[in-house]
Amino acid sequence: MNAPDRTPVAPAKIEFIDLKAQYAALRDEIARRMQAVLDHGQYIMGPEVKELEAALVAHSGAKHCITVASGTEALLISLMALDLKPGDEVVTTPFTFAATAETIVLLGGVPVWVDIEPDTCNIDTSKIEAAITSRTRAILPVSLYGQVADMDEINAIAARHGLPVIEDAAQSYGATYKGRRSGNLSTLACTSFFPSKPLGCYGDGGAIFTNDDALAQAAREIRVHGQSARYTHTRVGVGGRMDTLQCAIVLAKLGRLDWELERRRAIGARYHERLRGLDLRTLTVRPDRDSVWGQYTVRVKNRADVQAALAAAGVPTAVHYPKPLHRQPAYAHFGAGDACPASLAAADEVMSLPMSADLSDADFERVVQALAAAVGPRAT
Ligand SMILES: Cc1ncc(COP(=O)(O)O)c(C=O)c1O
Numbered sequence: 001m002n003a004p005d006r007t008p009v010a011p012a013k014i015e016f017i018d019l020k021a022q023y024a025a026l027r028d029e030i031a032r033r034m035q036a037v038l039d040h041g042q043y044i045m046g047p048e049v050k051e052l053e054a055a056l057v058a059h060s061g062a063k064h065c066i067t068v069a070s071g072t073e074a075l076l077i078s079l080m081a082l083d084l085k086p087g088d089e090v091v092t093t094p095f096t097f098a099a100t101a102e103t104i105v106l107l108g109g110v111p112v113w114v115d116i117e118p119d120t121c122n123i124d125t126s127k128i129e130a131a132i133t134s135r136t137r138a139i140l141p142v143s144l145y146g147q148v149a150d151m152d153e154i155n156a157i158a159a160r161h162g163l164p165v166i167e168d169a170a171q172s173y174g175a176t177y178k179g180r181r182s183g184n185l186s187t188l189a190c191t192s193f194f195p196s197k198p199l200g201c202y203g204d205g206g207a208i209f210t211n212d213d214a215l216a217q218a219a220r221e222i223r224v225h226g227q228s229a230r231y232t233h234t235r236v237g238v239g240g241r242m243d244t245l246q247c248a249i250v251l252a253k254l255g256r257l258d259w260e261l262e263r264r265r266a267i268g269a270r271y272h273e274r275l276r277g278l279d280l281r282t283l284t285v286r287p288d289r290d291s292v293w294g295q296y297t298v299r300v301k302n303r304a305d306v307q308a309a310l311a312a313a314g315v316p317t318a319v320h321y322p323k324p325l326h327r328q329p330a331y332a333h334f335g336a337g338d339a340c341p342a343s344l345a346a347a348d349e350v351m352s353l354p355m356s357a358d359l360s361d362a363d364f365e366r367v368v369q370a371l372a373a374a375v376g377p378r379a380t
Contacts, residue, residue, distance in 0.1 A: 011314035014354050014363045017196045021358035022260075026252055033248040045224075046244030052251050053207075059254070060173075062184040062209035064216035067242040068223050071170040071192025074206040075103040077240055078166050078188045079138070081208075081218035084109050088137040093123040094324035094331075095343040096142040100168050101325050104140070105334075112136070113326045113337030119284040121297070121346055122149040128157050131337065139165045143172035143182055145320070145352075146198060146264075146294035147285055151177055151185040158187075166190065170206075171294030173199045174261040178288050183209040188219075193242075193250055198264065198292045199257060201246040260357035261292050267359055268293040274368045279375045281349075295320050296355035300375060303351050309374035315367050318352045 015021075023030070037046060049067055056065040068074045084090070086108025092100055094113040101111040114127045123141045139158050141149040151167065158165045164187035169175075172182040173191045183189040191197070193205035208219050218235070221228050226237030268291055272282050281299040285291050297320060300306050307317050324343040325331045354367055 013314045016316040018356045018358040029252040033252040037248050048244050048247040052247040060181045060183040063211040066208040066219045068206045068240045070204040071206040072099040073240040074190035074208045077222045080222050081215050089135045090138045091131045092140040094326040115340040115342045118342045125150045125153040142168040145297050146172045147291035148177040148182050175292045201249045205242045205246040263357035264293045279378045295352040297352045299349040306374045313370035315370045
């Protein structure tokens with residue numbers, strides 16, 4: 001008889017973001033919505049585009065929603081709608097995904113870095129005013145990890161200097177701030193429907209929100225090559241439409257969105273509670289707002305070791321982001337603000353854990369246990 005195989009069995013890997021479970025729950029509605037598009041055949045600017053925009057106006061509270069090809073395109077078109085010119089400065093944070101600054105630079109603009117608050121990783125509003133010059137044309141805060149930055153304070157600073165504000169809400173669709181939703185808090189806001197976002201499609205997509213009629217009209221024209229009527233190119237634009245099939249998929253997901261957002265908030269709160277005694281730092285959620293946890297991110301020392309231990313236990317992690325933009329080769333020549341020490345420190349420590357509305361209690365427990373074993377209790 002053969003000896004029994006005693007090779008240790010690797011633990012099943014937890015999904016970092018469980019899109020398969022979400023799809024299983026929505027399969028029929030997604031199929032129905034996609035079939036409707038295939039039947040009518042209007043793949044570009046079909047009826048689902050307007051239907052989604054109307055649904056997102058109702059959900060966000062903003063007056064206008066303009067769907068576009070991605071979150072990056074939303075930022076680019078918003079900056080074009082504001083008529084950003086070469087040499088214009090935009091005050092923003094270096095602790096973000098590259099798209100935030102990339103779109104400024106693509107238009108010849110100059111990102112001016114303002115450091116973050118260490119406990120939320122959002123822009124430190126107390127440092128914004130010192131970064132404003134006569135060349136500043138906009139302020140572009142990021143609602144990082146799903147929590148809105150301090151928009152009232154940012155809007156007040158912007159008003160004192162006559163500047164528009166663009167919220168990069170790529171990670172925060174559905175979050176609330178003083179009872180209002182992310183996307184409806186500033187001159188313009190941009191979200192992303194990248195599949196892993198709190199509201200995602202099955203490819204690329206995004207949306208611009210605004211309460212300003214003229215900016216909405218400009219954004220609508222810019223997304224279709226600057227056309228105000230067919231073959232009347234009133235301004236320079238881009239090919240920036242979101243396709244009808246992706247709009248249909250987001251429409252299918254809307255029926256479950258508020259439940260998903262509640263689950264994300266609840267799982268975030270449970271993570272906070274269960275991780276409290278461990279040798280790591282959870283991020284702060286300010287009392288006047290919530291987070292939809294686009295990423296559930298903590299700060300740990302010896303991150304590489306902790307990640308390796310979690311990986312061995314079947315728990316995937318990610319780093320958002322390992323290097324702030326002022327230290328990235330493509331952006332380093334724009335200076336370093338005041339060197340942004342809080343961004344540099346965060347980049348060394350941040351680690352995102354599995355998070356999605358469909359994270360099961362059993363998997364949640366495995367994440368918590370594996371993390372407790374990896375970091376140990378906090379020294380008192
Ligand atoms: C903060 C931030 N801004 C912008 C983007 C760009 O969105 P997209 O990937 O849809 O172009 C992302 C997406 O990763 C993001 O996280």
